[in-house]
Amino acid sequence: MRANASDAVTPRRPPPVQPLGGGRYGFMLVLVVLALGVLVGRIVDLHVIDRTFLQGQGDARTLRVESISAHRGMITDRHGEPLAISTPVVTLWANPQELPPDNIQRLMLAQALGTDLNGFNARVERYSEREFMYLRRQMTPEAAQRILDLNLPGVYAQNEYKRYYPSGEVTAQLLGVTNVDDRGQEGLELAYHPYLAGTPGKRRVLKDRKGQLVRDLHLLREAKPGGDLVLSIDQRLQYMAYRELKASVAEHDADGGTLVMMDARTGEVLAMANQPSYNPNNRAGLDPRGLRNQAIVDVFEPGSVMKPLAMAAILESGQFDRDTVVDTSPGWMRIDRYTIRDVRNYGELDLAGILEKSSNIGMSKLVLQLDDPLVADKYRALGLGQSPETGFPGEATGSLPAPVRWSRSQWAALSYGYGLSVSALQLASAYTAIANDGVRLMPSLLKLPEAPSGTPAIDPQVAHDLLRILEESVQPGTGARRAGVPGYRVAGKTGTVRKTSSEGYQEDVYRSVFVGIAPVSDPRIVTVVMIDHPRGGEYYGGAVAAPVFSKVTGSALRLLDVPPDQHDSASSTP
Incomplete structure (x- = not known):
């Protein structure tokens, strides 16, 4: 049966699209244009206007110097x-x-x-505002x-x-x-x-x-x-000098000590040791006294070790010679309001005997016969009261009073080493003039390319005479006999100095000093030893400081391959 054409289904058409109204379209277009404008403006701002600033900020977060x-x-x-x-x-x-907050x-x-964790967290908290x-x-x-x-x-x-x-x-x-x-x-x-x-x-x-x-x-x-x-230091000599100095300070229960060894030909410091000391690799609990280089920055009254230097001025004056005899009886004398004493009454002494016996009376009587301040002038020529010019921080100049209205007692005290102050380094430098034909050498802490010319300070013949006299002063039977070195001729002078305090000179508190030269036939080294306040009964320089010189000098001469000269006659010219 055929369907009726009128029964066919007609498909529906979609409703026609209604065009946007003019107002809505314009609004959307404005929004798009504005958005594009903002975007373009921001791009221009970032790449043109703020480009330098922003690039610098970026580099600061990535580039580092x-x-x-x-x-x-x-x-x-x-x-x-x-x-x-x-x-x-x-x-x-x-x-x-940036540290992790996690406690683990x-x-x-x-x-x-x-x-510990608590201490660490507390420290981080203190720095929390920093980077x-x-x-x-x-x-x-x-x-x-x-x-x-x-x-x-x-x-x-x-x-x-x-x-x-x-x-x-x-x-x-x-x-x-x-x-x-x-x-x-x-x-x-x-x-x-x-x-x-x-x-x-x-x-x-x-x-x-x-x-x-x-x-x-x-x-x-x-x-x-x-x-x-x-440096000018010889490490072998430095170890040996330090060892002997430390042993002596311990043996005598002393407050400290210092040792300076100089090359008698160049002025180079071969060894410089101090006690007390400290370990620079571990400074926990160090003694502040150990920080001081006493050999350069500390000064002391040198005492009798100045007598050979004063004797140089006396001999150069032309008023006396080696054969001059001085009567030191009765072993004491009054000068101004002071009494000067020797250890005992030595009677008549020649100049060599005055140095050997270390007679204060003999030195005083000789100096008081001089009209001019020759002793003070000689000390200045030997570098005392002046900077050693080593460049070491805090180096001491010492003190040498100007000879203005000096009393007779001050003149006398200067001749036997009181009334002035020196450092151990200055003392060693002064003695190079006796060891080096009258020419004083400036101390050097650096190795020198060649030997310096030095400064004439003592007449050469007087220097030779003093060296001979100082050799006699360390012979067996003298107070400095313990300074002797087997196989070598040595010369030297002891000193025993009372220490001072704010109330004046102290009783039974001393510094023991020895200055020596070796070998006499051809001087190579000058050594100064000072032991501060030795206890236990011995305090004289010949008993405390001289043995240190003997041990150190003997080892040094052998290490330096210096040939022995003991076979030379003691009366031969050095």
């Missing part, structure tokens, strides 16, 4: 043996704002640093790496150098020390810091936001290492 540490110069003895060297170390630091991670870090705090300075690279291997955020490393002193307390006061920033603080480290320190370098690097190095971009300035400093 880092300092390159300069290797501090080495200090060596005269033979190249190291006395002060710099070793690489690592300093750990942290950004407190913080506990791991605190334990690795050797501290830098030290964790540990100057660690060994191995110890620092163990902490870095924990891979904790906010922990960083910085390469530095730390000073190390192989000779420890033996050269502590002479070398001095550097601080944690490797800057010289004492001694030669301070005096020569600009030369030793060098110049740090700079490099530009790229780092990520965590501060980790991404790339080393380029070198801005190379690090210039510091220069090496070669």
Whole structure:
């Protein structure tokens, strides 16, 4: 059956799309245009207007200029043996704002640093507003790496150098020390810091936001290492001198002591030891007295060791000769309001006997016959009361009063070593004039390229005569006999000086001093030994200081390969 055409289904057409009204279309178009305008404006702002500022801010977060540490110069003895060297170390630091808040991670870090968690957290809290705090300075690279291997955020490393002193307390006061920033603080480290320190370098690097190095971009300035400093010190002699000085101070329960050994031909200081001392590699609990280089910065009244120097002025005056005889009886004399005494009544003495017996009466009577201040002038010619010019920080000039309205007692006291002050280094330098044909040599702490010319200070013949007299003063039977050195001829003078306080000279408190020259036939070394306040009964210079000279000088002459001269006749001309 065929369907009726009228029954066919007619499909529905979709309703016609109504066009947007003019208002709605315009509104949408404005929004699109505005959005595009804002976007374009922001692009222009970022890439044109604020480009320089934003690029600088970005570089500041990625580009860094880092300092390159300069290797501090080495200090060596005269033979190249190291006395002060710099070793690489690592300093750990942290950004407190980046450290993990987790206590387990913080506990791991605190334990690795050797501290407790509470203390570590308290320290982090104090620095919470900052971006830098030290964790540990100057660690060994191995110890620092163990902490870095924990891979904790906010922990960083910085390469530095730390000073190390192989000779420890033996050269502590002479070398001095550097601080944690490797800057010289004492001694030669301070005096020569600009030369030793060098110049740090700079490099530009790229780092990520965590501060980790991404790339080393380029070198801005190379690090210039510091220069090496070669001292006049002979490390072998220094160890030996320090050992003997320390043993003597302990044996006599003394407050301290100092020893200076100089080359009689050049003025170079071959050894300089002090007691007490300290270990510069471990300064925990150090005695502040040990920081002082007493040989250079401290002064004392020298006492009878000045008599040979005063005798030089007496002999040069032309009024006396070696055969002049002085009556020292009865062993004491009054000058002004003071009484001057000898140990006992020595009677008549020639000039050699006055020095051998160390007669205060004999020296006083000779000096009081001089019209001019010859003794004071001689002391000045020998460098006393003046700077030794070594460049050492705080070196003492000593004191030598100007001869203005001096009393007779002051003139007399000056001749036997009272009323002035000197350092051990100044005393050694003065005695080089006796050892070196009358020419005084300035002391040097640095190795010299050649022997200096020196300054004439004593008539050569007078210097020879004094050397002969001082040799007689250390013969068997004399007060200085314990200064003798087997196989060698030596010359020297003892001194025993009462110490002073604010109330004047102290009873039974002394300094024991000895100054010696060896060998007499061809002087090589001049040595000064001073022991401060020896106790236990012995305090004379011949009993306390002279034995130290004997041991040190004997070892030094053998180490320096100086041939023995004991076979020479004692009466031969040196």
